[in-house]
Amino acid sequence: MDFDPERPYRKAEQVELRPEPFGALAYHFGTRRLSFLKTPTLVDVVTGLERHDDVHATLDAAGVPEAQRGAYIAALAELAGTGTIEPRP
Amino acid sequence: MKLTEHFQYGLDAPICLTWELTYACNLACVHCLSSSGRRDPDELSTAECKAVIDELARMQVFYVNIGGGEPTVRSDFWEIVEYAVGHHVGVKFSTNGIKLTPERAAWLAGTDYVDVQISLDGATADVNDEVRGPGSYDTAIAAMRNLHDAGFGEFKISVVMTRHNVDQLDDFKAIADRFGAQLRITRLRPSGRGADTWHELRPTAAQQRRLYDWLVARGESVLTGDSFFHLSAYGEALPGLNLCGAGRVVCLIDPVGDVYACPFAIHEEFLAGNVRSDGGFVHVWRDSELFADLRRPQHGGACTSCGYYDSCQGGCMAAKFFTGLPLDGPDPECVRGFGEQALAGVDGASVPRSEVDHSRTGKQGPVPVSIGMGPPDRACDESPLAGMRAG
Numbered sequence: 001m002d003f004d005p006e007r008p009y010r011k012a013e014q015v016e017l018r019p020e021p022f023g024a025l026a027y028h029f030g031t032r033r034l035s036f037l038k039t040p041t042l043v044d045v046v047t048g049l050e051r052h053d054d055v056h057a058t059l060d061a062a063g064v065p066e067a068q069r070g071a072y073i074a075a076l077a078e079l080a081g082t083g084t085i086e087p088r089p
Numbered sequence: 090m091k092l093t094e095h096f097q098y099g100l101d102a103p104i105c106l107t108w109e110l111t112y113a114c115n116l117a118c119v120h121c122l123s124s125s126g127r128r129d130p131d132e133l134s135t136a137e138c139k140a141v142i143d144e145l146a147r148m149q150v151f152y153v154n155i156g157g158g159e160p161t162v163r164s165d166f167w168e169i170v171e172y173a174v175g176h177h178v179g180v181k182f183s184t185n186g187i188k189l190t191p192e193r194a195a196w197l198a199g200t201d202y203v204d205v206q207i208s209l210d211g212a213t214a215d216v217n218d219e220v221r222g223p224g225s226y227d228t229a230i231a232a233m234r235n236l237h238d239a240g241f242g243e244f245k246i247s248v249v250m251t252r253h254n255v256d257q258l259d260d261f262k263a264i265a266d267r268f269g270a271q272l273r274i275t276r277l278r279p280s281g282r283g284a285d286t287w288h289e290l291r292p293t294a295a296q297q298r299r300l301y302d303w304l305v306a307r308g309e310s311v312l313t314g315d316s317f318f319h320l321s322a323y324g325e326a327l328p329g330l331n332l333c334g335a336g337r338v339v340c341l342i343d344p345v346g347d348v349y350a351c352p353f354a355i356h357e358e359f360l361a362g363n364v365r366s367d368g369g370f371v372h373v374w375r376d377s378e379l380f381a382d383l384r385r386p387q388h389g390g391a392c393t394s395c396g397y398y399d400s401c402q403g404g405c406m407a408a409k410f411f412t413g414l415p416l417d418g419p420d421p422e423c424v425r426g427f428g429e430q431a432l433a434g435v436d437g438a439s440v441p442r443s444e445v446d447h448s449r450t451g452k453q454g455p456v457p458v459s460i461g462m463g464p465p466d467r468a469c470d471e472s473p474l475a476g477m478r479a480g
Contacts, residue, residue, distance in 0.1 A: 036092055
């Protein structure tokens with residue numbers, strides 16, 4: 001399924017984050033895939049997804065500047081593609 | 090700061106680490122990176138292994154690569170695996186397949202957070218057994234069949250590239266596809282017994298080029314453990330971090346608890362400490378002088394003026410060290426040929442060797458290991474089976 005920022009998402013249940021100076025390491029215990037969340041703000045976004053009705057509201061809450069929204073949505077689409085985040089029912 | 094720069098300066102905990110549980114092995118592969126064979130009487134006990142896992146869990150190390158020796162010949166191996174996954178430390182273990190019975194394969198298929206990597210160094214028995222010993226091909230294939238039949242899913246087949254198997258790459262991929270496995274190929278290092286065989290076994294320059302092209306064409310579908318980043322100087326970078334992670338994002342814990350910068354660097358020069366010392370593994374990882382050194386910006390030395398240095402980063406530290414080359418010079422397999430030139434000037438007598446050697450002497454070839462093991466009763470036992478108790 002394509003990533004849709006109008007919908008609610010969450011960090012996948014099998015994913016754990018480890019804080020690092022650059023952001024966080026994300027490891028999916030199911031697929032054994034390691035990803036890198038390359039900024040602290042992206043970590044806030046990924047962990048904040050489950051508290052908001054859609055991705056846009058999550059980006060607002062994390063204070064992502066307008067000019068960077070496209071980059072963040074692209075990053076989230078990639079994380080959705082690898083299963084690091086998943087649609088919330 | 091770019092992500093790779095963070096990695097160069099080191100992380101608070103390794104991304105993953107290799108943990109060799111025993112020096113005992115039923116095989117005697119001619120390129121064994123840890124010169125395994127006999128168990129060391131001082132190997133970590135079950136309780137000490139669990140204490141290491143507790144530390145890894147606290148450090149949020151997501152998974153460990155367990156190897157050896159042949160880790161499954163430890164009678165407490167499955168207990169250690171269960172303890173690790175129970176504490177949310179995933180396990181990928183490397184094995185020659187000796188203990189992967191249909192029953193064990195079924196157990197593994199039902200256990201989360203465990204991945205299995207079967208070693209195979211030839212797509213045919215003749216090529217494989219020449220390096221890994223008579224019968225080892227059949228053992229590996231039987232283990233693969235057991236995992237496949239048990240519905241384990243995508244296990245790994247791990248191949249060390251040699252002069253004799255580069256031309257079998259497509260055949261390895263076919264074997265992996267046949268068993269629903271993923272192929273992983275890694276670089277032959279002149280470490281352990283590999284120091285004695287590297288010159289004869291390493292791929293030729295033409296084979297290196299073919300290997301690179303094959304890997305570029307396969308993308309992320311074939312794993313490499315990031316071990317071929319020295320080939321990135323051919324052009325496009327291969328998938329992975331493309332840097333030497335030694336002491337920065339990876340390290341090795343050996344069977345007696347010694348912590349080395351990387352699995353291919355078992356030598357006192359790269360020994361950072363021991364997990365049994367005060368402060369344990371965390372202290373070694375965060376505070377050892379050696380690791381602090383490795384995390385400082387490195388100098389390209391003789392490579393600094395080379396236009397390809399940004400691609401290959403000077404290659405593999407262990408490959409240079411164990412061939413007698415300076416660490417700030419070219420990799421011995423530098424794709425531009427500077428390594429070959431440097432090797433020609435090396436005085437063989439000055440090449441460093443590891444003092445850590447558990448090779449069996451006397452009887453050559455594989456030894457059947459079908460019983461459990463406890464600590465050997467004497468430090469000088471020559472057989473990997475000496476002193477082992479049944480059950």
